[in-house]
Amino acid sequence: MDYKKIYEEWMNNPYFDEGTKKELSAIKDNEDEIKERFYADLEFGTAGLRGVIGAGINRMNIYVVRRATQGLANYIKKQGVENKGVVIAYDSRRMSPEFSEEAALCLAANGIKAYRFESLRPTPELSFAVRHLGCVAGINVTASHNPPEYNGYKVYWEDGAQITPPHDSGIMDEVKAITDLSTCMTMDKADAQKAGLYVTIGVQVDDAYIAELKKLVLHQDCIDQYGKDIKIVYTPLHGTGNIPARRILKEIGFENVYVVPEQELPDGEFPTVSYPNPEAAEAFELALKLAKEKDADLVLATDPDADRLGVYVKDTKTGEYITLTGNMSGCLLADYEIGQMKALKGSLPEDGALIKTIVTSNLADEIAKGYNIKLIEVLTGFKYIGQQILGFETSGKGTYLFGFEESYGCLIGTHARDKDAIVATMALCEAAAYFKSQGKTLWDAMLDLYEKYGYCIDDIQSISLKGIEGLKKIQEIMSILRENTPVKIGKYDVLYARDYKVDTIKNMVTGEVTPTGLPNSDVIYYDLSEDAWLCVRPSGTEPKVKFYYGVKGTSLEDARKLSKKLGEEVLAMIDEMM
Numbered sequence: 001m002d003y004k005k006i007y008e009e010w011m012n013n014p015y016f017d018e019g020t021k022k023e024l025s026a027i028k029d030n031e032d033e034i035k036e037r038f039y040a041d042l043e044f045g046t047a048g049l050r051g052v053i054g055a056g057i058n059r060m061n062i063y064v065v066r067r068a069t070q071g072l073a074n075y076i077k078k079q080g081v082e083n084k085g086v087v088i089a090y091d092s093r094r095m096s097p098e099f100s101e102e103a104a105l106c107l108a109a110n111g112i113k114a115y116r117f118e119s120l121r122p123t124p125e126l127s128f129a130v131r132h133l134g135c136v137a138g139i140n141v142t143a144s145h146n147p148p149e150y151n152g153y154k155v156y157w158e159d160g161a162q163i164t165p166p167h168d169s170g171i172m173d174e175v176k177a178i179t180d181l182s183t184c185m186t187m188d189k190a191d192a193q194k195a196g197l198y199v200t201i202g203v204q205v206d207d208a209y210i211a212e213l214k215k216l217v218l219h220q221d222c223i224d225q226y227g228k229d230i231k232i233v234y235t236p237l238h239g240t241g242n243i244p245a246r247r248i249l250k251e252i253g254f255e256n257v258y259v260v261p262e263q264e265l266p267d268g269e270f271p272t273v274s275y276p277n278p279e280a281a282e283a284f285e286l287a288l289k290l291a292k293e294k295d296a297d298l299v300l301a302t303d304p305d306a307d308r309l310g311v312y313v314k315d316t317k318t319g320e321y322i323t324l325t326g327n328m329s330g331c332l333l334a335d336y337e338i339g340q341m342k343a344l345k346g347s348l349p350e351d352g353a354l355i356k357t358i359v360t361s362n363l364a365d366e367i368a369k370g371y372n373i374k375l376i377e378v379l380t381g382f383k384y385i386g387q388q389i390l391g392f393e394t395s396g397k398g399t400y401l402f403g404f405e406e407s408y409g410c411l412i413g414t415h416a417r418d419k420d421a422i423v424a425t426m427a428l429c430e431a432a433a434y435f436k437s438q439g440k441t442l443w444d445a446m447l448d449l450y451e452k453y454g455y456c457i458d459d460i461q462s463i464s465l466k467g468i469e470g471l472k473k474i475q476e477i478m479s480i481l482r483e484n485t486p487v488k489i490g491k492y493d494v495l496y497a498r499d500y501k502v503d504t505i506k507n508m509v510t511g512e513v514t515p516t517g518l519p520n521s522d523v524i525y526y527d528l529s530e531d532a533w534l535c536v537r538p539s540g541t542e543p544k545v546k547f548y549y550g551v552k553g554t555s556l557e558d559a560r561k562l563s564k565k566l567g568e569e570v571l572a573m574i575d576e577m578m
Helices: 003-012 018-025 031-038 062-078 096-109 123-132 167-176 189-194 203-214 220-226 242-252 281-294 326-345 363-371 382-395 421-437 442-453 467-483 556-577
Strands: 049-052 086-090 114-117 137-141 150-157 198-201 231-235 256-259 298-302 309-315 320-324 352-357 374-378 399-405 409-411 455-464 492-499 504-507 524-528 533-538 544-553
Touching: 003 018, 003 031, 031 467, 049 062, 062 096, 062 137, 062 150, 062 167, 086 096, 086 123, 096 114, 096 137, 096 150, 096 189, 096 198, 114 123, 123 137, 123 150, 123 203, 123 421, 189 198, 203 242, 203 421, 220 421, 231 242, 231 281, 242 256, 242 421, 256 281, 281 298, 281 309, 281 320, 298 421, 309 326, 309 421, 309 442, 320 326, 320 442, 326 352, 326 363, 326 399, 326 409, 326 421, 326 442, 352 363, 352 382, 363 374, 363 442, 363 455, 374 382, 382 399, 382 409, 409 421, 421 442, 442 455, 455 556, 467 524, 467 533, 467 544, 467 556, 544 556
Parallel strands: 086 114, 086 137, 114 198, 231 256, 231 298, 352 374, 352 399
Antiparallel strands: 049 150, 137 150, 298 309, 309 320, 399 409, 455 544, 492 504, 492 524, 524 533, 533 544
């Protein structure tokens, strides 16, 4: 691809607006910057688009968004389902309203009705709205927890989950087939509205979504008794969670919810955090300060599009606030939800299933064994959990009980088909009320969980490698590991090596090779001795390669020591490859 030629095309073609040309003119003497912006198209992958906002084919802008939407429209029309419409949501990021508007007008120009939310909404509500409105697809303009300079574009199909085969590849092919951006269609908003092809939605969908969440409460009796006593600190991190999270907690009976004032309002600059991610400790600095002032029982943070939930709980014995990783909160909620379903109904469905991703804690496996339910393992990405739910519905076999992934995302119920931090917020607060009725805190419940199922501790190391060279280095790291399977990692023997890219599981003792049974993915997984494991995968949303790992100890202290040691060994392994 001749990046200079494409740069000149953008500079001279009247199709591109003057603001875009002015931005590009400012970099005319910066060869490296021109190359970064024009050396390749911003890839429309299996999750859609995500990239830095700016002019160029390798950036997020109205033209790239229009191209993606035109490709989606072409696919929808080839499927013969253009009469069903597409719902569009967006978050608090820079350009999110503008990108969502472009998507709506492109769809309208293609004769496809666009239902666009009147203002920002969380990802799980978009997933819910696709099914609620009977649409064929959904578009969500968000970059989730990425830094402020990013935005993104996720596509959902009619089941409410992000696109999976065959729709993902079908849509990708249609997007790639568009080589001339000026062929992408658009129309005037007033004309689209007059033709009934642009419809603004809002409160009616909000009410329907909240009503579905309320149906999932298991112990309203405990909330009624203790909801007024539990103190909750919450931060939406300048994102979409503020209104729905506070609304659901208030309506089911939690009276003492304190919102971090500095982070309450939507702001795409995320002025109080450099990285608006509830996985990051800095995201909780202001919330923890407020928690100490209010003597809160738990501290919650949702990421900008409110699909991930970060948690701190108070240890009343020490007075300290302890962070729960995504694995910990996911397992705590899984055990609470499944355990209480069983207690209230007397039994669980014979075909009940707990679903997790391959990089999620093995504690989930133990929970599934404890309840004698099926444990299903899927590739990283919540869409694969959604795909399993769809399979249960279409086959009539299988009952979804709970699904989660280590990256702070879970789904209670099937009202949506993506991670839902709003329902997780509701459920975790409900669990706090339930355990209070038992004379326990959430931290007590977490310790009970470890004691019951084993002290499984999990962690992650990652390295960021940006730009063209960074992408090459990530590919190089994966190649090194594929070509040189380690025999030992730290003190642990490698028992099995799974390579999801070539669909193989190799027994390192016998040499026997069997298939993984999962779709192709650039992931390597090592089953280690002593119930330990390590998984390596490039991030699908950030310029990173991630190293996930887990250990099992004889106590919490022992497990933490083992995890720390394995983490050091992983870092040493990364250094050798760099």
